[in-house]
Amino acid sequence: MALTRDVVETETRSYVTGLRCRLCRATYPEQPVAICEECFGPLEVEYDYEALARVVSRERIVARPPTMWRYWELLPLTAPPRVGIETGYTPLIPAPRLGEALGLKNLYIKNDGVCHPTLSFKDRVVAISLSKACEFGFETVGCASTGNLANSVAANAARAGLRAYIFIPETLEQAKILGTQIYGARVIAVRGTYDDVNRLCSEIVYTLNWGLVNVNLRPFYSEGSKTVGFEIAEQLGWRAPDAVVVPMAGGSLLTKIHKAFAELQRLGLIPPARPRLFGAQARGCNPIVAAVKEGREEIRPVKPQTIAHSLAIGDPADGYFAARAIRQSGGWAEDATDAEILAGIRLLAETEGIFTETAGGVTVAVARKLAEQGYLSPEETVVLAITGNGLKTMDALATAPPISIAPKITELERVLRDFSEGGSHS
Amino acid sequence: MSVTVRIPQPLRRFTENRDVIELSAGTVGEALEQLERQYPGIAERLRESDGQLRRFVNIYVDGEDIRFLNGLATELRDGMEVSIIPAIAGGGAL
Numbered sequence: 001m002a003l004t005r006d007v008v009e010t011e012t013r014s015y016v017t018g019l020r021c022r023l024c025r026a027t028y029p030e031q032p033v034a035i036c037e038e039c040f041g042p043l044e045v046e047y048d049y050e051a052l053a054r055v056v057s058r059e060r061i062v063a064r065p066p067t068m069w070r071y072w073e074l075l076p077l078t079a080p081p082r083v084g085i086e087t088g089y090t091p092l093i094p095a096p097r098l099g100e101a102l103g104l105k106n107l108y109i110k111n112d113g114v115c116h117p118t119l120s121f122k123d124r125v126v127a128i129s130l131s132k133a134c135e136f137g138f139e140t141v142g143c144a145s146t147g148n149l150a151n152s153v154a155a156n157a158a159r160a161g162l163r164a165y166i167f168i169p170e171t172l173e174q175a176k177i178l179g180t181q182i183y184g185a186r187v188i189a190v191r192g193t194y195d196d197v198n199r200l201c202s203e204i205v206y207t208l209n210w211g212l213v214n215v216n217l218r219p220f221y222s223e224g225s226k227t228v229g230f231e232i233a234e235q236l237g238w239r240a241p242d243a244v245v246v247p248m249a250g251g252s253l254l255t256k257i258h259k260a261f262a263e264l265q266r267l268g269l270i271p272p273a274r275p276r277l278f279g280a281q282a283r284g285c286n287p288i289v290a291a292v293k294e295g296r297e298e299i300r301p302v303k304p305q306t307i308a309h310s311l312a313i314g315d316p317a318d319g320y321f322a323a324r325a326i327r328q329s330g331g332w333a334e335d336a337t338d339a340e341i342l343a344g345i346r347l348l349a350e351t352e353g354i355f356t357e358t359a360g361g362v363t364v365a366v367a368r369k370l371a372e373q374g375y376l377s378p379e380e381t382v383v384l385a386i387t388g389n390g391l392k393t394m395d396a397l398a399t400a401p402p403i404s405i406a407p408k409i410t411e412l413e414r415v416l417r418d419f420s421e422g423g424s425h426s
Numbered sequence: 427m428s429v430t431v432r433i434p435q436p437l438r439r440f441t442e443n444r445d446v447i448e449l450s451a452g453t454v455g456e457a458l459e460q461l462e463r464q465y466p467g468i469a470e471r472l473r474e475s476d477g478q479l480r481r482f483v484n485i486y487v488d489g490e491d492i493r494f495l496n497g498l499a500t501e502l503r504d505g506m507e508v509s510i511i512p513a514i515a516g517g518g519a520l
Contacts, residue, residue, distance in 0.1 A: 023481070037436050039471070040482040040512040196489070199511050206435035215514055298481075301493055315491065317514050320481060 014078040015052050019043040019219055022321070030076070032136050032211060034218040042317070043219045045076045053267050058238060061269075068124050068227035074263060075128055075227070076220050082134045083160045084127025086116050088227050092235035092383070097351035098364070102371045106381045108241070109348075110232055112388070113356050118155045118179070119389035120148035120310075120357075121228060121253065126156045129213035129221035134160065138211035142166055144201040145214075146194050146249065146310045147176030148357075148388050153213055154185035165210065167197045173309060175392050193304060195315045214250075222252045222318075229260025232383055233270050240264070240273040242380035243331070245367045247359045247387055248279045248288050249311045251322030257385070258325040277326050278375065279333035280366035282306035282341060282358075288319045292326050292333040299323065307338045307396045308358040310388060332375045336365035342397060344368070345390060355390030363387075427452055427502045431461060432509040440468040454485055455498035457508055472510065482513040 019028040023041030034043055056073050064070035068088025069081055090112050099107035112121035126149070133141050142165035143153045150166045157164035166180050170189035180187050190197045198215075205216040213221045233240055240261045246254040258277050264270040281289045284306030287299050299319035304312035316322070326333055336344065344364030349355050356364075363384050370376045390397075405411040431447045433440075441447060442465075449464070451457035462469035472483050477498075479485065485492045486509040492500045502508070 034514050035436065035482065035512045040436070040480060042482065042514070192489075195491075198514065199484075199486070199509075202511055202514055203434070218514060301491055303494070315484070315513070 014076065015047045015073055016076045016078070017046045017048050020046050030078075032132075032138075032216045034216055042321075045219050045223050047074070047076075049263075049266060056267050056269065058234075058269055061234070068127065068224070068231075071227055071230045074230070076223050077128065077131055077135065079131075079135055081127060081131040083130035083156050084117075084123060087123045087127040088115065089231055090115050092232060093352065093354070095352050095384070098348060101347060101351055102368050103378055104367075104371055104376060104380070104382050105378050108232075108236075108381070108383045109352060109354060109386050110228060110383055111354055111386050112228065113354065113360065113386055113390070117159075118148070118151040119392065120152065121225070121385075121387040122148045122152040123156070124227050125149075125221045125224035126152040126213060128224035129211075129217040130156050130160055130162065132217055132220040133162065133211035133213070136211060136217075138209070139163060140165065140209070141211045141213065142201075142204075143213045143215075144168075144194070144197040145180075146312060147172055147180075147392070148310055149214065150180040150185075150187070151176060151392075154180045154183035154187075157185065158183040167201055169194050169197050171309070173393055173395050175394065176309075179392065194313050195301070198313075198315075198317075222256055225253045225256035226260040226263070228253065228385060229257035230264065232257075233261060233264050236381065236383075238270050240270055240275040241383045243276045243278060243376055244383045244385060245278045245280055245363050245370065245376075246385045247311055247363045248281050248319075248322055248333075249313045249316065249359075251279070251288055251316045251318035251320075253385070253387070254279050255318055255321045255325045258329060275329060276331040277329040278331045278366070278370055279322060279326050280363045281333070281335045282308040282311055282362050283335040283337045284308075285312045285314055286335040287314065288316055288322050288326075289333040289335045291319065291323045297323070306341075306358075307393075308341055308362050309393070310357060310359045311362060332370065334366040334369045334373075336362050336369070340365040345397065348386070349390070354386065356386045357388035357390050357393040358396050359388050360386045360390070427504050427506070429457060429502050429504070429506045429508055431457055432507065434510055434512055436512065437468060437471060437510065440465045440471070451502055453498065453502060454487060454492055454500045454508060457502065458498070484511050484513050485509065486511065 021036035021041040024039045066089040093109045095107045095109045115123040140163045164185040166187045201215045285304035301315035304314045341361035344361035449460045
């Protein structure tokens, strides 16, 4: 522990003490394994918080470049990051016009739709897990993906010179397939749902010496999501918001944002607070929402049927923990129909100039419901986690063709009269 | 009914490293009991003391999650494949 301030600034050292089973508490050394041998429970990275409390401070964090790595002590690397060096620190945007529409006066958007390099929050978890893959010596990496993760693994693996195999459900949007193949990744479409893909991948890691980011590298991968929470708190001026609305697929992002606020409090970086976590799912794939609403611990899997493909995980791996985090934090969960999702996408675009993907539409639609139902109060500081970019899911949206005119000012004037009569032009 | 049971890697230390076991059982629950008879100790890795499947163990019959079927009472026919797959999860708050 004899570290001087200067040493820590120039070389990464790890504050990880090992892996621990979330269920039976069995401990393991740091290794590319995600499940407990004893009970199959999920393994979680553990840190030496006493040592962390001595070295981490606001001043040191803010002096670093604006990327997710400004919080590196709270991430599980033992060597400097090799992948995704520029990732993270996306804008936290005040959203007064959307807030007015929803009846929320202190509303913010955490916009990971502009994350580097592939425009979704998955760039964070891939940055950490592929850096970790390099540490473990994997030459082939991959993932099971609903799309955004596929794009990110493919792009980041290309830059790192790693071979990538990407397993997707064959129903995926064309834009996400193209946005994966372009990086030279080997894309394998599996006949079945995301859950079938995930199941195949869970067998692959026992057969092939590959680092699958959301399978055997999952304990490290999921820690990357904490940086969303760290950044929200820092960008609010070192405080937790009153509430965060988070889209849920596997449920990991919500649990890790919850963990991020808890860690910042534990290390004295933000004042004590009790941020409420709110989970958002599509009506056509809402196993976590259903568990929260019915007050049961067990997650009953569903067969997904929704336009929000990036949230279409019918058997969410972290569903149990996400539901628990929601309950413990005093939050709630809601779902949105496909029509409400599309309306949510449009509302965010028209009020704040942010074009989000279908998952973002879910988040906006659910925030509207939560505000209407009184779960979110008008004066509270509320953050919506927007996790992906609308340019990737354009197939979900049908738009009317634009008005066509001859290049004459008289024609334009006629159109402008029509607009004002229709009341849609302001 | 003669069925095959696919054993995940973490359980193969119980099955002399075999990944596929042939056995005879009428339901998924019976298949697990058969497994335990052949490979003592394996069942307690899969089931809680009350007999329920552990939270992070999933079982599939011909590719379908038994939670969409009849759970441990799901009936088996000749030639069906039972897969035991650990669910994968990433953890949670402090």
